[in-house]
């Protein structure tokens with residue numbers, strides 16, 4: 001009857017970066033501001049590095065410890081395609 005909690009004592013805040021691909025117009029702002037998480041893909045839209053596109057929602061989601069520059073990218077995106085949760 002053990003209760004195992006590997007994350008106990010290690011306080012980590014997970015955040016989610018969400019990219020709505022269908023909104024993206026490929027302006028490149030997010031890539032310029034936050035190369036760590038964003039890159040331009042062959043489809044002319046940006047891509048959230050390390051994530052996969054959910055075909056149902058047309059969203060890419062990435063869990064990170066710290067959203068860092070993604071916050072700036074979200075604020076600068078002209079079509080509000082990026083959000084942080």
Ligand code: SF4
Pocket residue numbers: 023024025026027028029030031045046073076077078079080081082
């Ligand atoms: S800033 Fe917004 S519109 Fe521009 S490439 Fe990034 S997600 Fe797409």
